[in-house]
Amino acid sequence: MNLSLEGKTVLVTGGSRGIGRAIALMLADNGADVAITFRSSVDAADEVKKLIEEKGQRAKAIQADAVNFDSAQEVITEITEDWEKLDVLVNNAGITRDNLILRMSEEQWDQVIDTNLKSIFNYSKAVAKPMMRNRGGSIINISSVVGISGNAGQSNYAASKAGLIGFTKSYAKELASRNIRANVVAPGYITTEMTDELDEKVLESIKEETPLGRAGDADEVASTVLFLASDLSEYITGETIRVDGGMAM
Numbered sequence: 001m002n003l004s005l006e007g008k009t010v011l012v013t014g015g016s017r018g019i020g021r022a023i024a025l026m027l028a029d030n031g032a033d034v035a036i037t038f039r040s041s042v043d044a045a046d047e048v049k050k051l052i053e054e055k056g057q058r059a060k061a062i063q064a065d066a067v068n069f070d071s072a073q074e075v076i077t078e079i080t081e082d083w084e085k086l087d088v089l090v091n092n093a094g095i096t097r098d099n100l101i102l103r104m105s106e107e108q109w110d111q112v113i114d115t116n117l118k119s120i121f122n123y124s125k126a127v128a129k130p131m132m133r134n135r136g137g138s139i140i141n142i143s144s145v146v147g148i149s150g151n152a153g154q155s156n157y158a159a160s161k162a163g164l165i166g167f168t169k170s171y172a173k174e175l176a177s178r179n180i181r182a183n184v185v186a187p188g189y190i191t192t193e194m195t196d197e198l199d200e201k202v203l204e205s206i207k208e209e210t211p212l213g214r215a216g217d218a219d220e221v222a223s224t225v226l227f228l229a230s231d232l233s234e235y236i237t238g239e240t241i242r243v244d245g246g247m248a249m
């Protein structure tokens with residue numbers, strides 16, 4: 001057993017930037033053909049596609065709103081028709097629309113639940129049959145420590161990220177007999193454009209609450225995803241692995 005993904009095909013949703021980009025590139029580095037989806041960053045997505053191809057792997061960058069149920073089916077059909085199979089799905093696309101409950105709008109609630117939770121249903125459902133035909137697969141859903149601990153001002157985000165942990169365990173139980181594994185990675189504070197929006201004071205307090213005393217890097221999340229995608233984790237399903245410098249322990 002090893003970390004190699006040679007001969008495997010992967011889809012990373014929201015692979016144009018941040019953590020998704022790092023995951024896509026690291027899985028390609030380890031031998032996988034990688035498709036990414038994105039919502040609007042056409043140039044960034046094209047760059048990721050080029051970088052994957054330069055590593056000698058097949059690549060796709062597909063513009064597809066993860067909220068849209070039919071579009072998830074179309075993305076999976078395109079990949080499984082062109083590449084014959086899909087071995088690994090990484091549900092990474094996500095957003096924040098932070099606000100205190102008293103000020104949170106219905107729109108802020110719905111956008112976050114749809115993007116972070118419904119998208120996971122959309123893609124996990126769409127891959128179930130192709131993965132059953134392929135006699136196995138690995139699904140990795142990106143949660144957050146906020147889904148474990150909660151966070152003032154992020155009730156919508158926490159609900160979506162906690163919800164996906166319950167979804168993943170149920171999915172893992174339903175499909176384990178078909179050799180399909182489903183696991184969760186829960187990052188702590190990772191430096192990306194999403195966290196660029198936080199103000200300095202919040203960032204300092206996050207670092208203080210992190211036993212390892214620093215922010216994480218997108219590659220440190222990607223390496224955990226690589227492990228869960230590979231055969232090295234073949235007896236792990238329904239698990240949540242925190243990559244948070246100890247923040248939520």
Ligand code: NDP
Nearest residue numbers: 014016017018019039040041065066093094144190192194
């Ligand atoms: P970024 O904002 O840097 O990147 C988000 C990615 O998701 C982009 O590729 C974006 O595409 C894509 N995306 C957003 N909405 C949609 C949609 N509706 N359909 C398709 N793609 C979409 O975020 P991060 O890299 O920081 O976060 C990635 C994941 O990790 C998220 O699920 C987030 O909740 C989670 N996470 C992040 C943490 C952090 O500290 N950064 C901590 C814990 C969890 P486009 O470029 O087109 O906009």
